[in-house]
Amino acid sequence: MAVIPVSRKPLSFAERTYIPQILGGLKITFKRMLKPAETMEYPEQRPEIPKHYRGVPTLVKDPNGREKCVSCQLCEFVCPPKAIRITPGEIPLDAPTGHVEKAPQAFDIDMLRCIYCGLCQEVCPEEAIFLQNQYSMTGYTRAEMVNHKDRLYELGGTLPDQHHKWDKKKAAEEHGNAH
Amino acid sequence: MDFFFQLPLWIQGIAKGLAVIAVLFPLAAACSMAERKISAWIQGRPGPNRTVVPWLAWIPIIVPFLQRLGVFQLAADGGKFVFKEDPVPGHVNKLYFIAAPVLAMIPALTTITIVPFGAYLNDVGQLVPIVLANVDIGLLAVLAISSLGVYSVILAGWASNSKYPFLGSIRASAQLISYELSMTLSVLPVFLWVNAPGGQGTLSLFDVVQVQSGQGFHFDSLWLGLWMPVSAFIFLVALFAETNRQPFDMAESEADLVGGFHTEYGAFKWSLFFVAEYAHMIVGSGVFTLLFLGGWNPLPGLPLTTVVHGLQHWISFAGHPLFMGVLGILIFLGKVGFFIFFFMWVRWTLPRFRYDQIMKIGWQKLLPLSIGNLIFYALLIALIQK
Numbered sequence: 429m430a431v432i433p434v435s436r437k438p439l440s441f442a443e444r445t446y447i448p449q450i451l452g453g454l455k456i457t458f459k460r461m462l463k464p465a466e467t468m469e470y471p472e473q474r475p476e477i478p479k480h481y482r483g484v485p486t487l488v489k490d491p492n493g494r495e496k497c498v499s500c501q502l503c504e505f506v507c508p509p510k511a512i513r514i515t516p517g518e519i520p521l522d523a524p525t526g527h528v529e530k531a532p533q534a535f536d537i538d539m540l541r542c543i544y545c546g547l548c549q550e551v552c553p554e555e556a557i558f559l560q561n562q563y564s565m566t567g568y569t570r571a572e573m574v575n576h577k578d579r580l581y582e583l584g585g586t587l588p589d590q591h592h593k594w595d596k597k598k599a600a601e602e603h604g605n606a607h
Numbered sequence: 608m609d610f611f612f613q614l615p616l617w618i619q620g621i622a623k624g625l626a627v628i629a630v631l632f633p634l635a636a637a638c639s640m641a642e643r644k645i646s647a648w649i650q651g652r653p654g655p656n657r658t659v660v661p662w663l664a665w666i667p668i669i670v671p672f673l674q675r676l677g678v679f680q681l682a683a684d685g686g687k688f689v690f691k692e693d694p695v696p697g698h699v700n701k702l703y704f705i706a707a708p709v710l711a712m713i714p715a716l717t718t719i720t721i722v723p724f725g726a727y728l729n730d731v732g733q734l735v736p737i738v739l740a741n742v743d744i745g746l747l748a749v750l751a752i753s754s755l756g757v758y759s760v761i762l763a764g765w766a767s768n769s770k771y772p773f774l775g776s777i778r779a780s781a782q783l784i785s786y787e788l789s790m791t792l793s794v795l796p797v798f799l800w801v802n803a804p805g806g807q808g809t810l811s812l813f814d815v816v817q818v819q820s821g822q823g824f825h826f827d828s829l830w831l832g833l834w835m836p837v838s839a840f841i842f843l844v845a846l847f848a849e850t851n852r853q854p855f856d857m858a859e860s861e862a863d864l865v866g867g868f869h870t871e872y873g874a875f876k877w878s879l880f881f882v883a884e885y886a887h888m889i890v891g892s893g894v895f896t897l898l899f900l901g902g903w904n905p906l907p908g909l910p911l912t913t914v915v916h917g918l919q920h921w922i923s924f925a926g927h928p929l930f931m932g933v934l935g936i937l938i939f940l941g942k943v944g945f946f947i948f949f950f951m952w953v954r955w956t957l958p959r960f961r962y963d964q965i966m967k968i969g970w971q972k973l974l975p976l977s978i979g980n981l982i983f984y985a986l987l988i989a990l991i992q993k
Contacts, residue, residue: 453957465653
């Protein structure tokens with residue numbers, strides 16, 4: 429390894445009086461004082477959330493308003509801190525989406541446990557759970573920090589995808605295979 | 608006015624004393640707010656801007672402006688200090704522990720009585736200073752009383768009976784004593800100049816301003832800061848050290864001493880130390896303005912009397928003593944305000960000196976410089992005044 433000797437120059441007289449440095453510093457801080465503040469005044473001004481931000485996990489519905497989760501429980505299994513708890517339920521056969529067969533009866537995410545890793549979103553075969561841009565999660569009790577199913581759908585809203593996977597499946601069942 | 612002077616002397620004394628407390632205490636508190644705001648602006652933050660008195664919030668423009676400026680925060684902070692619990696740790700010497708903040712306030716509030724902050728022309732056409740006690744020893748009294756402040760630091764550190772306050776107070780007292788020397792030596796040329804041979808000897812701050820009140824650009828009527836810049840510089844540096852401000856912040860030095868001499872203090876007692884520091888700053892800036900920046904005179908070579916005489920042609924009431932007094936006080940406060948801003952500006956610009964650097968600057972640089980300065984001006988003044 430090459431050794432480069434660096435000579436340290438002795439301080440000049442002006443530098444030893446500190447004065448030029450002090451004046452330079454004062455100039456910098458004065459200029460800074462005239463500029464507008466860099467900070468955001470939080471509750472009124474909100475930061476712009478980047479596109480693929482991983483915020484609070486939420487459940488989404490498809491454009492027809494069908495809940496996309498089929499309670500396969502993959503997210504529950506993959507969740508590293510075991511924050512998700514799903515109670516699977518059945519959809520009655522005579523319902524319009526009866527052919528989907530299953531939907532969660534209860535879906536709880538304990539936000540005191542969640543580590544916002546996004547594995548649930550990654551693993552979901554139905555594109556039903558998403559970490560969206562909500563970053564502020566507060567509550568006064570532990571119970572308040574558990575997001576139940578209705579709250580999850582309220583936070584999640586609708587995913588404007590156009591797959592309509594289960595509608596196509598139903599159509600294929602009724603009219604024979606198109607292929 | 609006549610009514611006031613007919614009152615018994617002790618009532619006059621108490622009234623003046625209360626006036627000092629009523630003015631200086633809020634002023635010092637306002638300085639703490641200014642400090643927070645200026646630090647915020649320098650660091651690119653808005654600073655405290657939320658607090659508002661709820662039953663005033665409906666007033667348009669003015670109240671939101673004051674709210675953004677953090678004026679109500681000041682009242683909230685002050686109120687908090689009065690009402691919060693004031694703990695006295697079990698291991699302290701109670702008497703001295705409680706005496707220390709009181710002792711800090713006494714010199715801080717006393718020195719202001721000797722500082723003249725304006726002047727007016729009386730019926731006879733004589734210039735009368737606006738000052739609580741126009742004593743002849745003037746500056747000597749300021750220096751003597753303000754250096755009593757070091758006792759509160761020592762007492763606080765000793766009575767706290769804990770190592771960080773103790774170290775802080777030792778450092779602070781060593782620093783205060785070292786810089787007092789150069790401070791005193793730096794003002795000697797000023798008084799050599801003021802006390803011309805043959806005249807009556809004086810140390811009064813009013814007389815120092817009188818010397819700087821000459822008309823026109825004669826060099827003997829200039830502000831002393833212009834023709835004794837080295838004295839002014841040494842005085843300013845020593846002032847920073849005496850008021851324990853950054854970069855001579857050895858008394859507090861929170862990076863290595865938690866909080867310095869007031870580590871064990873809280874609530875109102877702590878705020879007394881704080882107010883005392885700001886009061887020292889105000890008085891120190893006032894004395895600097897009087898000594899080197901012409902006191903209440905608006906510009907070098909343009910004394911207040913000339914300005915008022917000139918204004919009399921335009922405004923009818925300009926000749927009234929009250930007008931001149933208020934104008935003088937405003938000019939004086941403007942200069943003091945600039946220096947207080949300067950103190951804060953420096954604080955949020957510079958890092959703290961190391962303790963050895965402080966001692967080195969004080970004894971090896973400032974003291975020889977002030978001695979050389981004194982000798983130089985002594986010879987020069989001897990040549991000029993013969």
